[in-house]
Amino acid sequence: MNRYKNSTIQERNIILIDSIYKPYRHLWEGYLGDENAFTRWLNETAFRELTDYNDKAFGIDLLKLNEHLKNTAMAMDKLTGHRPKGRWYIFYGPKWTNLGGFPDGSMLIDLANKLNNKFENIVRAFPHELNHQIFSTAPRSKNQVLSRVLDEGFACYVSHIYYNSKYTILSELGYTAEEYNSCVKYDNDIFNLFMEHYASPTDKTASDFANRSYRFNDKYPAALGYYIGFKIVENYVHANGKESWKDIYELTPEIVLKSSK
Template identity: 30%
Template structure:
């Protein structure tokens, strides 16, 4: 009898061991499949003068087997060095500059950042895989270049960072980034819908060098409003106006429309302010309109551009690139429109 019990227990142990090994094998295959998918993402996508570097790819692959610091050095740091050195290396203060301006610093934080945040980082990377990142970027970059009458040159890195500070932006045209682990953003929306908005800044802002109003509140209103209008134009038929303006809700949009006359009349006096501390840009703090939703400046800029196009023809939005800021407001007829409300 004991012999049969022994045989039964032995078979149970062997069966359990086999099942456990199968589970581990399946987990390894799943993980291997994930790394294979990551590896298939190109290091970069370039369409004309715009290059998007998928730095996150090698930040993940560096941990495929142990830790490959050469991938971090060659494919993450040196690949977008101007950004790491001159943007992140500056904006986070001298005490953090070594993390971004040296090979040693980059290797150090990349050693622990992915393992410590693996679940969240993998989840965000899988979103990009599902979006078919390569073809999506190529399609949108080509469409952008076809629409915009001015050629843009820029380098943008999609990356993970130990310090969050930019979201989607940068310090100059070759020092841009998309912070993939910035939880303030819904990453699928940012990559799929937010890119044209940001690229329009890169087309518009270099043309404002001699514009006396560019640093004013009105300048920022039109810069953001034009980027919102361009995004709406880019996705026309697929994106509502309110979604194009800070991804606001329809009820938020309606609040602004219902208060449009008061908004313009009360904010006009701040158009020339260059301090940044005014109700147009800081209504959240100054509360000139305490019930206003977020996105006041973006919405106002969108409406001015929209009125300009209504008065000058469907393709006249392209005029905005060349016109001085004050001329856009004057020729938009927005002031006259408000006076008739």
Template identity: 25%
Template sequence: MKNFTLLLLSFILFSCSVSKPSPKNQYSDIIDKVKNIDDSINVGQMTIHNAFKNQILAHRSGKFDSLTILNKVYKPNKYAFDNCLSQIFGEENGLKFKPNGIYSWNRNLLKDHEALIKQKLTVLDSVNINQLFTKHLKALQEITGQKGKGKWMVYFGPKDFQIFGGCDNNSMILDMFGSEWNSKSIDKVFAHELEHLLFNPALEKDPNGQKGLGITLDEGLAVYFTSLYLNQSLEEALYGDDTKILFSREKEIFEKLEPYFYKTNEEGCPIFRHCGRNSECKPVIENLPKEVENELCYFLGYRIIQKYAEKNGKDSWKDIYTIPLKDFLEKSGYKEFIASLK
């Protein structure tokens, strides 16, 4: 009986010592997709921080790890959260971008958006993000001849608060929940937005950088650079079949927007309206497709830069980084070109 008791006890102890296999994390396929992506990609003084990686890895243990969010998402991008995101969406919504608010929507990020996140991460099936971002940053500097300085954050934002752009060089943001994050658009969109970051120092120094002329050339330059970088046709760079509408109304577009070139957002709402930056006034150019109506200065800026290069030499467009914007417009000959149109 004693031996039987010892055998039974040994069996129980042995049974207890065999650990049960831990259940597979239900998000393991998502986690595996991002775990080898670099936290940050640096080229010179330009940085892209892949915050989305650690937003997902915060769920790898099966429990939400708020410290990963604090140390790997919030702290490396504190400036963007505190000085941009927490302000542009208003005081009440700004709390979403403070640490407690960030914990709140990240806690259920995968639970609430699993299918959409999987869809957005399919981009990684065909694109090596590390290589793509490095390639973009290097090409940007090689083509423009400008070194550039700034920081991007790529992340999954809270529901209904998507942004693709930013506030300044230290708070440029790409929200992967946005409609432009897909295999077809990522090259074009990211090249466009990176150029904004590179051109921003010139805009800050120029007296007309924050006026109608500045935003027109800013958007036009982003389109122009992207067309060179990706070797796009005119239709690909602009609006496909709708591009011909813009050319047919080019004189009207310039003549109605030029009076606002040297006005601020408060004084010159119409041009900011047609740059997609102010919705508080009615359009001055009507009967256009909605997307085109909101981005007329993209076309106008592109055409000014195009005419500058035609008049002053193939690579002369790079002068835009070093000469006053008003001089750039005058030396483009664009006003004279418009005057020659019937």
């Protein structure tokens, strides 16, 4: 981008669509949108923030980041018995998430996001995100809501094990103490809410349960599905044994839910 900052908008649009958008269409379409959305973001945001990107580039050692990712993937393989598989994209984007992924197991790190201001902040989430990649190969379910909450909650649970409880459960869930305590207080109500939406056929409902900006009501925190999924896994392990969490990689979400009661 530095090379084209003084080019005309038309010139750089053509060049960057051919060199950045098209070769990584899966990433940009899934995260940002079509070519028009891409060029609009480039010209209205990215080039205006290019100095910030350059400054950040000096603070994040990409070789060290890749090495840490590789080592964490090997450690997750040893811990879970399953090797993470999938592509990782590390880039400067629209800052909509710090780390995230797609249903096929592809993962992304948006270095422009404010949470990715330190090396430690980025690698802290690696076990969580790598578990998403492993779980993406598990038996599938047509129930989008159950699949999404279990995917998120299971990633939190395995990260907690990976770090040997170094971080609190509320930290793994991404909640404040107040938010976590409200989940505990209204646990029954939350699961009743979950069952009300359990059979929803829409992807939006599934996304609402994982959305950090969406609340079902003022009593519950956003991203409520993280808590629900974590509790399903926790209850499954309580019912089936300490190491039984490893079974979840081989089971359908429906069986996990049924066996957690």
